[in-house]
Amino acid sequence: MPELGGLVAYLVSLATMAGIYGVFCLGLNVQWGYTGLFNVGIAGFFAVGAYTSAMVTTPMPTGLYAQYVTQLFGLGLPFPVGLLAAGLVAGLIALLVGIPTLRLREDYLAISTIGIAESIRLVFNNEQWLANGPRGLAGLPAPLAGMVSPAHYGYVYLAIVLAVTVAVYVAIERGIRSPWGRVLRAIREDEDAAAMLGKDTFRFKLQALVLGAAIMGMGGALYAHYARAISPDAFDPLYATFMIWVMVMLGGSGNNKGVLIGAFVVWGIWTGTTFVTDYLPVALQARAPFIRFLFIGLLLEAILLLRPQGLLGEEKLVSRLIDEQAPRA
Amino acid sequence: VVELIVYGIILGSIIALGAIGLTLVYGILRFANFAHGDLMAVGAYVVLFVVSWAVPTLGLSGEPWSPLSFGWPMLVGLLVAMPVTGLVAIGIDRALFRPMRLRRASPVILAMASLAMALILRSLIYIGWGPDFVFYSQALRPAWRFPLGVRIRPDQLFILALAALLVGLLYLFLQKTRMGKAMRATADNPQLALVTGIDTDRVVRWTWMLGAGLAAAAGVLYGIDAQLRPDMGWNFLLPLFAAVILGGIGSPIGALAGGLILGITQQVSTAYLLPTYKPAVAFVLMIVILLVRPRGIFGSA
Numbered sequence: 001m002p003e004l005g006g007l008v009a010y011l012v013s014l015a016t017m018a019g020i021y022g023v024f025c026l027g028l029n030v031q032w033g034y035t036g037l038f039n040v041g042i043a044g045f046f047a048v049g050a051y052t053s054a055m056v057t058t059p060m061p062t063g064l065y066a067q068y069v070t071q072l073f074g075l076g077l078p079f080p081v082g083l084l085a086a087g088l089v090a091g092l093i094a095l096l097v098g099i100p101t102l103r104l105r106e107d108y109l110a111i112s113t114i115g116i117a118e119s120i121r122l123v124f125n126n127e128q129w130l131a132n133g134p135r136g137l138a139g140l141p142a143p144l145a146g147m148v149s150p151a152h153y154g155y156v157y158l159a160i161v162l163a164v165t166v167a168v169y170v171a172i173e174r175g176i177r178s179p180w181g182r183v184l185r186a187i188r189e190d191e192d193a194a195a196m197l198g199k200d201t202f203r204f205k206l207q208a209l210v211l212g213a214a215i216m217g218m219g220g221a222l223y224a225h226y227a228r229a230i231s232p233d234a235f236d237p238l239y240a241t242f243m244i245w246v247m248v249m250l251g252g253s254g255n256n257k258g259v260l261i262g263a264f265v266v267w268g269i270w271t272g273t274t275f276v277t278d279y280l281p282v283a284l285q286a287r288a289p290f291i292r293f294l295f296i297g298l299l300l301e302a303i304l305l306l307r308p309q310g311l312l313g314e315e316k317l318v319s320r321l322i323d324e325q326a327p328r329a
Numbered sequence: 330v331v332e333l334i335v336y337g338i339i340l341g342s343i344i345a346l347g348a349i350g351l352t353l354v355y356g357i358l359r360f361a362n363f364a365h366g367d368l369m370a371v372g373a374y375v376v377l378f379v380v381s382w383a384v385p386t387l388g389l390s391g392e393p394w395s396p397l398s399f400g401w402p403m404l405v406g407l408l409v410a411m412p413v414t415g416l417v418a419i420g421i422d423r424a425l426f427r428p429m430r431l432r433r434a435s436p437v438i439l440a441m442a443s444l445a446m447a448l449i450l451r452s453l454i455y456i457g458w459g460p461d462f463v464f465y466s467q468a469l470r471p472a473w474r475f476p477l478g479v480r481i482r483p484d485q486l487f488i489l490a491l492a493a494l495l496v497g498l499l500y501l502f503l504q505k506t507r508m509g510k511a512m513r514a515t516a517d518n519p520q521l522a523l524v525t526g527i528d529t530d531r532v533v534r535w536t537w538m539l540g541a542g543l544a545a546a547a548g549v550l551y552g553i554d555a556q557l558r559p560d561m562g563w564n565f566l567l568p569l570f571a572a573v574i575l576g577g578i579g580s581p582i583g584a585l586a587g588g589l590i591l592g593i594t595q596q597v598s599t600a601y602l603l604p605t606y607k608p609a610v611a612f613v614l615m616i617v618i619l620l621v622r623p624r625g626i627f628g629s630a
Contacts, residue, residue, distance in 0.1 A: 294448075
């Protein structure tokens, strides 16, 4: 049954991409959903994570290949090292952005993150020596590729993606039910009040920004090893930043289950619309991607106007201790 | 380098027109309007529509005026584009920002809505005109030679003159008219303005009309100087915000000074860096301002 096989392959790729986006959504949820930080530079952390993992896991090009590909370094290390390095470097960049901007008005963080994302994209595009300029890097290793035949590798990678997503989910859920998580939400609701209670709000905001960015960096690594080849074009702010915002706002900011649902729903809509645009008149087909972007923009406006809390809304939770006692009460 | 500084002043006057509009909206409506760059693009494409479609379709010929690369259709287009873009902005405010204000949504939510609006406007331009560069005119005009080896095209002198004229008119409007005074009062203290009987709805409409009208003019002037592209608004966003923050949010004079400083810095940087790094230069300058003087040069609050 070739048709059914195609459908399964399609669903596997859909779930893999949605899972990768889910990791980004969890990262943004730490920043925006719990702490109220307006990060519009997800594309930058995405790119940094993807390139870091690419350069950590691929070997330095040699021989004839080296004439076509230049990169700053190539370590040839295994995938988990790349994943962790991606999170580390993205977190470091967030630290550098956060220090000058988090003490200031909240909209300064937004414009600064746009700036850092644009600058990162320009650097990767123009600096040939760093990571091969506009042509990007290819030949990223596929983790655990030897386990099954290449035809079934999609399942293996899906399992890796889901494992990372679940691990991040569990870690955030625990963190958010801790005293640390309660301070974050206090800052989001009223930063002055949190400061009055003696909390160093700047440090907490910085921690949330860095943690969220590190998660985004790992998402970038997951994407890179799924695509196996990356170039600066992949980190267009439209795809990388905006889509993730729509997912988080649709699912419900401040709700980790919600943002994961948002990732699957929005990615499903996004890939589903490719089938719809096939029915457009030929004259419009070349511009179909822009019609889809228009739709995504309208979708976010509709959410903001009609249902700002998203599909699920925020979960009312205080402490994991109370949660554990609740069934007995 | 002298030539780069002159070009920087020309680019700076374009940035300043956009930044003055942005700072008015920022000061009076109190949110960061990320769609402002794309309002520039809307204005530029409205003029393209007039110059390359409406005028030829009506069977009129708009021969370029000798030293300039364009003729009367450009001026007509500009007079159409400024109010049209203003009305677009007022329409967006009615449909989107006003309901949010009435709900007392936080400024961050309005900023997010404006980001989505930027994407919507840009998508519409892509759908209408495609992703390629476009020029208003194919006419090539030789540059005039000035002392110190500076070459300036007549078009660029036109840009400077028109930008100066618009800034002058805006200054008179803000200083002399009742509405201008009401706008400045609202920017200073919105609650006080409300209790003194200022019609804030009218102030909001005028703010969008002026802000978006100036943005449209800036987009058109950039189109005359360089070329039109759907993502031009996005590329202007960082210089616009850098100029506004440099000048102090809500200060039109600050935005004018900030725009000129940004334009000169960006152009002079091309002597040492690739021109594609211009937005990054604006960003670095903005970070330096935030570290050294977060209120801006002319900022008070």
